[in-house]
Structure formats: C-alpha cells, structure tokens
Amino acid sequence: MEEIGKKRETTISENDCDEEQRAKIDVWRYIFGFTEMAVLKCAIELGIAEAMEAHGRAGISLSELATALNCSSSYLYRIIRFLVHLKFFKEKCSSTTNGTKHYTLTPLGRLLMKQGERGMAALVLLETSPFMLAPWHALSDRIRHNDRPAFEAAHGEDIWGFAAENPNHSKLINEAMACDARIVVPAVINGCADVFDGVESVVDIGGGDGTTLGMLVKAFPWIKGIDFDLPHVVSVAPERNGVEHIGGDMFKAVPQADAAFLMWILHDWCDEECIEILKKCREAIPQDKGKVIIVDAVIEGDDHGREKERSEEDHKLRGAKLMLDMAMMIHTNTGKERTREEWQYVLDNAGFSRFVVRPIRAVQSVIVAYY
Structure with a gap:
C-alpha cells in the first residue's frame, strides 16, 4: 500500500509540473498577445494577401513577394513565417520549383484582403488604429473609478463625438461596419x-x-x-x-x-x-x-x-x-x-x-x- 501511495504522489507531482509548464507557456503567449494583432495590421498595410492571391494556386516565392511589395526579403520572411504558423498562409515546395518555397493563401488569409466580399481588413485596421488602442491602457482606471469611459479618458470625448469631428476616423468606422x-x-x-x-x-x-x-x-x-x-x-x-x-x-x-x-x-x-x-x-x-x-x-x-x-x-x-x-x-x-x-x-x-x-x-x- 505504501508503494502504491508513493506512485500516486509521483503521478500527481508530475501532473502539477506539466500544468505549471503549460501555464508558463500560456503566460508568454498572453504577454505578447498584441503581436498577432500588430503583424496582421502589417500584412494588410503591405498588401501581402493581394500579392499572393494574384499568383493563385501556384503560389509566390519569397523573392517574388519582396519584389512585388518593394520590401526587405529578410524581414518579410519572418513576417510570413509567423503568419504561416498562425495558418493565414501556407507554404509548399515542389520539384517544379527546385525546392523553392512558395506561399499561398488559406481561407483565413483571404480575410486579410482589403477588397472582396469576405475581406475583414477594414475591421482589423479600425481596431488596431492608435485611436482605438489608446483607451485599453485606461481599462483598470475604468474598473476602479467607473466615472469616465476609457475612450473619453484617452481622447477627451466619447467615440461618437470624436468620429463627428474627425472625418478620417469616421470613414474608418464606416468602412469597418460595411466590412x-x-x-x-x-x-x-x-x-x-x-x-x-x-x-x-x-x-x-x-x-x-x-x-x-x-x-x-x-x-x-x-x-x-x-x-x-x-x-x-x-x-x-x-x-x-x-x-x-x-x-x-x-x-x-x-x-x-x-x-x-x-x-x-x-x-x-x-x-x-x-x-x-x-x-x-x-x-x-x-x-x-x-x-x-x-x-x-x-x-x-x-x-x-x-x-x-x-x-x-x-x-x-x-x-x-x-x-x-x-x-x-x-x-x-x-x-x-x-x-x-x-x-x-x-x-x-x-x-x-x-x-x-x-x-x-x-x-x-x-x-x-x-x-
């Protein structure tokens, strides 16, 4: 019985360690949670999805993509690698391309297109705009005091008054809602x-x-x-x-x-x-x-x-x-x-x-x- 008890304690201890390790990984994901949002905005601003879509199922190589977007291939590769991990893009190699990786859009990646019936780029650009991000820094104050909305604390007026006085932001809102x-x-x-x-x-x-x-x-x-x-x-x-x-x-x-x-x-x-x-x-x-x-x-x-x-x-x-x-x-x-x-x-x-x-x-x- 004593031996069974020791095995059970060992199992519980191992489970606790595994759970703690998973927790540490999760916390790192939350610490850098903003990264996904920022990289999506970057991809939309560069027009990566549109460039990939133009090449269809055959895909586009990194060098072709860098040329089309007029940007650094080394930095672009790191962006692409990250978005492949998130399943926005898919990479493939074939004998016809001598092993060169080519990239295509996934259904998720097509949502990053600025045009088209299914694109959600306008919503991403709205929510990642400085005007919409700044209020998040005032969330704890909103919870503590409940006296001034976070958007108003950041910009001096509510979101509707701000939009009425800032046509570009109003346009961004309308484009996002239309999207x-x-x-x-x-x-x-x-x-x-x-x-x-x-x-x-x-x-x-x-x-x-x-x-x-x-x-x-x-x-x-x-x-x-x-x-x-x-x-x-x-x-x-x-x-x-x-x-x-x-x-x-x-x-x-x-x-x-x-x-x-x-x-x-x-x-x-x-x-x-x-x-x-x-x-x-x-x-x-x-x-x-x-x-x-x-x-x-x-x-x-x-x-x-x-x-x-x-x-x-x-x-x-x-x-x-x-x-x-x-x-x-x-x-x-x-x-x-x-x-x-x-x-x-x-x-x-x-x-x-x-x-x-x-x-x-x-x-x-x-x-x-x-x-």
Whole structure:
C-alpha cells in the first residue's frame, strides 16, 4: 500500500509540473498577445494577401513577394513565417520549383484582403488604429473609478463625438461596419429569410453608409429601404438602389416602416438607453405586423459546469463574444454584450409582447421582437 501511495504522489507531482509548464507557456503567449494583432495590421498595410492571391494556386516565392511589395526579403520572411504558423498562409515546395518555397493563401488569409466580399481588413485596421488602442491602457482606471469611459479618458470625448469631428476616423468606422455587413448580412439572409416575409419597408437604424440595407434590398427587392443615421454619416453615404438616406437621432424619433433593423447598435448602450431606443422603434412599426430585427451577440449563460461539454468551435465563439464585451467596456460609455436573459429584460421593458432568438453562422444572432 505504501508503494502504491508513493506512485500516486509521483503521478500527481508530475501532473502539477506539466500544468505549471503549460501555464508558463500560456503566460508568454498572453504577454505578447498584441503581436498577432500588430503583424496582421502589417500584412494588410503591405498588401501581402493581394500579392499572393494574384499568383493563385501556384503560389509566390519569397523573392517574388519582396519584389512585388518593394520590401526587405529578410524581414518579410519572418513576417510570413509567423503568419504561416498562425495558418493565414501556407507554404509548399515542389520539384517544379527546385525546392523553392512558395506561399499561398488559406481561407483565413483571404480575410486579410482589403477588397472582396469576405475581406475583414477594414475591421482589423479600425481596431488596431492608435485611436482605438489608446483607451485599453485606461481599462483598470475604468474598473476602479467607473466615472469616465476609457475612450473619453484617452481622447477627451466619447467615440461618437470624436468620429463627428474627425472625418478620417469616421470613414474608418464606416468602412469597418460595411466590412462586417458584407460578412454578416449573407448569414442573416441565408439563415433567416423568412423573417422578411410580408415586410414591405425596413428602416436600418444606425445604418452607416447603407451597405447593409443595400444588400437586404437586393436580396428582397420588394422592400423599400430607409438608411437612418446621424446627419454627418448619411451626408456622405453613396446612392443605392431602393435605399433612401435620412439623418436624425434615434433617441428622438425613428422613421416609420414595417420593420426596424438594428445591427451592432444596441450593444453600444446601457439597458435604459436600449429600452428608450426600442420604444422609439416600437412607435415606428405597425401594430398588426410590425417587428424589430436585432442582429447582435447573445452570450450563453455562465454555466461553468458545462464548459467541458462545449465543442472547440463553441468555445472559440463564446471567447469572441466575451472579447467583444471587453471592447464595449473600453470604447463605449455604457455598452455591453448581453445574455438571453438580459435581452429579455430590455425587450420586455420596451413593451414587446414576445421575441425569438435565431442563431446564424456568425458571432451575432438574429433577435426578432414582435409588437
């Protein structure tokens, strides 16, 4: 028995050592966590993905890439090596190239393209801009004092006031939101097309440059679209078929339509402000067939006992939503990502009779609230 006890102690001790070693590696990853973000920004600014895509499946050699981008091959190699490790790029050798490595894009790497329906470069460039990074340094102050939002502490005004006075930053925000729309709206259309049955008009609240609404009207051509946003936003919005641009304030009034559409809007505001916005939406839709369509994240309940039951994909998805929640705490005064119960609270208090949550192939879900 004594010998069995010693073996058990040895096993436990070895497990503790392994866990401690893994912890040390993880901490190093977190210490340099910003590296991934910075290298992605670098790759986008250099145009690496576009250069690789131009060479197709055959791939491009390091020397060809360095020539195309007019940069140092030695430094470029280290960037490429890092992004191969992260699975953005893939390297291959073949007899036809005399063993020279050639690089191609993976599906992940194609998301770094500035152009195209699936590119997410604009979102990366927004979140890695100095204006968006600076507030993160004030996170602990926000937690301790809760008296001044981190973005305001860094820049002297909230994110919306800053964007209104800085057209370049406002443009960056609009491009990022349009980028997100090109990814999320097809998921909404493919997963929830029936939500738009019988809807003849849609007002997109906080619709930016109208990208989202343009895609919805194209998919459902019977719909009349109203792009509703702040005057300085819609004043520079391009003309789109079937879309009317109207400037205004969603806290005061919302243009009338069969359905009010809010994508990535309500997570910017606290519960009381969401309730106020949703009440204006409810006033704008008809009682018999009106609905409010919300595209926002829904965080699963904090059931830690089920953590091991989640698939790796579900675990990553939850992690992305929790990261977004941190970003809301940094970049907005009172915004947050919500659980289903928190969504029920704001919708009930805004006077809606019922709602349903529809998952789609995106970080967001579709929440449909009925009059």
